[in-house]
Amino acid sequence: xxxxxxxxxxxxxxxxxxxxxxxxxxxxxxxxxxxxxxxxxxxxxxxxxxxxxxxxxxxxxxxxxxxxxxxxxxxxxxxxxxxxxxxxxxxxxxxxxxxxxxxxxxxxxxxxxxxxxxxxxxxxxxxxxxxxxxxxxxxxxxxxxxxxxxxxxxxxxxxxxxxxxxxxxxxxxxxxxxxxxxxxxxxxxxxxxxxxxxxxxxxxxxxxxx
Amino acid sequence: xxxxxxxxxxxxxxxxxxxxxxxxxxxxxxxxxxxxxxxxxxxxxxxxxxxxxxxxxxxxxxxxxxxxxxxxxxxxxxxxxxxxxxxxxxxxxxxxxxxxxxxxxxxxxxxxxxxxxxxxxxxxxxxxxxxxxxxxxxxxxxxxxxxxxxxxxxxxxxxxxxxxxxxxxxxxxxxxx
Numbered sequence: 001x002x003x004x005x006x007x008x009x010x011x012x013x014x015x016x017x018x019x020x021x022x023x024x025x026x027x028x029x030x031x032x033x034x035x036x037x038x039x040x041x042x043x044x045x046x047x048x049x050x051x052x053x054x055x056x057x058x059x060x061x062x063x064x065x066x067x068x069x070x071x072x073x074x075x076x077x078x079x080x081x082x083x084x085x086x087x088x089x090x091x092x093x094x095x096x097x098x099x100x101x102x103x104x105x106x107x108x109x110x111x112x113x114x115x116x117x118x119x120x121x122x123x124x125x126x127x128x129x130x131x132x133x134x135x136x137x138x139x140x141x142x143x144x145x146x147x148x149x150x151x152x153x154x155x156x157x158x159x160x161x162x163x164x165x166x167x168x169x170x171x172x173x174x175x176x177x178x179x180x181x182x183x184x185x186x187x188x189x190x191x192x193x194x195x196x197x198x199x200x201x202x203x204x205x206x207x208x209x210x
Numbered sequence: 211x212x213x214x215x216x217x218x219x220x221x222x223x224x225x226x227x228x229x230x231x232x233x234x235x236x237x238x239x240x241x242x243x244x245x246x247x248x249x250x251x252x253x254x255x256x257x258x259x260x261x262x263x264x265x266x267x268x269x270x271x272x273x274x275x276x277x278x279x280x281x282x283x284x285x286x287x288x289x290x291x292x293x294x295x296x297x298x299x300x301x302x303x304x305x306x307x308x309x310x311x312x313x314x315x316x317x318x319x320x321x322x323x324x325x326x327x328x329x330x331x332x333x334x335x336x337x338x339x340x341x342x343x344x345x346x347x348x349x350x351x352x353x354x355x356x357x358x359x360x361x362x363x364x365x366x367x368x369x370x371x372x373x374x375x376x377x378x379x380x381x382x383x384x385x386x387x
Contacts, residue, residue, distance in 0.1 A: 031363075052304075118304050132362055
């Protein structure tokens with residue numbers, strides 16, 4: 001996988017990790033409070049590992065993760081959306097996990113051994129996120145508000161994957177392929193999230209001491 | 211006092227020859243920061259120790275990539291090696307070579323005794339929800355297999371929550387990775 005695509009993966013995981021962590025403390029069920037916090041922690045851990053892979057042993061992964069301007073991020077618009085209701089949040093989790101599984105499965109076959117090895121480790125952890133997403137999908141699939149949320153987010157979900165992998169997503173989700181809302185462009189919500197996400201970094205450029 | 215003490219002090223002199231076995235012994239003393247009943251060696255996260263000219267290189271695998279204890283473990287290993295008078299280098303290996311199958315039998319027993327159900331063996335395919343929901347996971351308190359999954363996720367990334375129907379005790383299950 002080329003560096004831009006790896007950066008896209010890392011940025012997706014970082015930004016979605018932030019979005020998922022927004023449910024910490026206020027999820028509708030205590031179990032989900034724990035689940036979303038744990039998933040967010042994993043996603044940000046994946047982002048860190050991929051940033052470290054990109055910059056190499058002597059590079060600065062924090063700088064890559066946090067010193068860019070919002071428009072320089074390579075994340076898909078799907079993960080940027082500031083979702084305020086549970087149906088949309090679960091619809092995004094499910095769509096993202098299906099798309100991410102397709103992407104990670106492909107990445108496990110990467111010719112670069114370090115990339116393929118990391119993808120295999122990420123895949124082991126993601127298995128638990130997929131179970132969580134599938135469990136909710138099973139429960140909500142017939143609910144009109146959930147179906148509507150999935151349809152609204154569908155063009156965004158297609159934008160997570162490169163064109164050559166979208167066919168599998170279409171098959172698994174069972175919706176008609178539409179014009180994707182692709183990575184490259186950004187939503188207005190990203191700039192607001194960026195303000196919060198990089199606040200500590202910008203206020204203590206030489207590194208915060210805890 | 212005398213000859214014996216001089217002999218004991220030699221090992222701690224900086225630059226003294228450190229044997230690989232000594233490093234492993236020292237690493238056995240480092241507890242897991244989140245579950246201190248097991249050591250890093252028992253967790254199986256130390257993949258290799260390579261000693262060369264007073265320089266000790268340790269290959270180490272995180273359990274989960276987002277594990278917040280990673281830096282703490284890294285620092286603890288560096289300190290242990292420095293105490294032996296050698297120069298430490300800890301390399302974090304982020305591939306799929308570690309799995310919960312590498313937790314040693316002693317480690318598994320210590321986990322169980324502390325109320326954590328050890329992980330089920332890893333299979334070629336990733337675990338499925340239906341497997342986790344099955345009543346085959348043994349309660350670490352009473353040994354019953356009448357247990358149910360409460361939450362795939364728990365207080366740390368590596369644990370799930372289960373409940374024992376027999377002794378009515380909630381407990382934490384190590385995730386299979």
